[in-house]
Amino acid sequence: GAVVSQHPSRVICKSGTSVKIECRSLDFQATTMFWYRQFPKQSLMLMATSNEGSKATYEQGVEKDKFLINHASLTLSTLTVTSAHPEDSSFYICSADLTIQGNRAAFFGQGTRLTVV
Amino acid sequence: DQQVKQNSPSLSVQEGRISILNCDYTNSMFDYFLWYKKYPAEGPTFLISISSIKDKNEDGRFTVFLNKSAKHLSLHIVPSQPGDSAVYFCAAFGSGYSTLTFGKGTMLLVSP
Helix, strand or coil, X not given: CCCEEEECCEEEECCCCCEEEEEEECCXXXXXXXXXXXXXXXXXXXXXXXXXXXCCEECCCCCCCCEEEEEEECCEEEEEECCCXXXXXXXXXXXXXXXXXXXXXXXXXXXXXXXXX | CCCEECCCCEEEEECCCCEEEEEEECCCCEEEEEEEEECCCCCCEEEEEEECCCCEEEECCEEEEEECCCCEEXXXXXXXXXXXXXXXXXXXXXXXXXXXXXXXXXEEEEEC
């Protein structure tokens, strides 16, 4: 099946620093990718839609200056958590949609566990 | 307002029996439904999907049933295996291009 690769899988950073998370579609092109965040014991929460070659669309309540998204190519989107604080510690997941023979599905990266200390 | 609801936070089933995971939705514009399996600290894995023009889709041990009039879908796993123990998310796409809306998930525990 389609593969979406996310890197790194785990990162620990100091408060005030920035962290970049990469999301790659390995065997298909994705003009749109999605970034989610999951809090403990909660469902995935959509943060933003990453659009290749244009600005990302952020969901209500998500700070665009804090969560910078860059979708520079058809296979790569990056999420940068700027000036990270402990409350940004979470599990971040990206996805890309693919339609195969009329069947649409979202394929997810492995996720990134961010811990801000 | 939660548009995709999974009202059972957990489900316990014995190995070899059937697991039935339920999902309700409120948005009649949803036209494509998916089930994902998720282990802790990993991304969701796509299991099976169903279009709103169908009422059943089967893939191996997994069958998804859709009842549009009741706005209800269910995932049947038979026979259940201990390796099926995970959190299962129901998700839906709206008509046209849109983002995926998730339920809160149901934790399935299959005991030997």
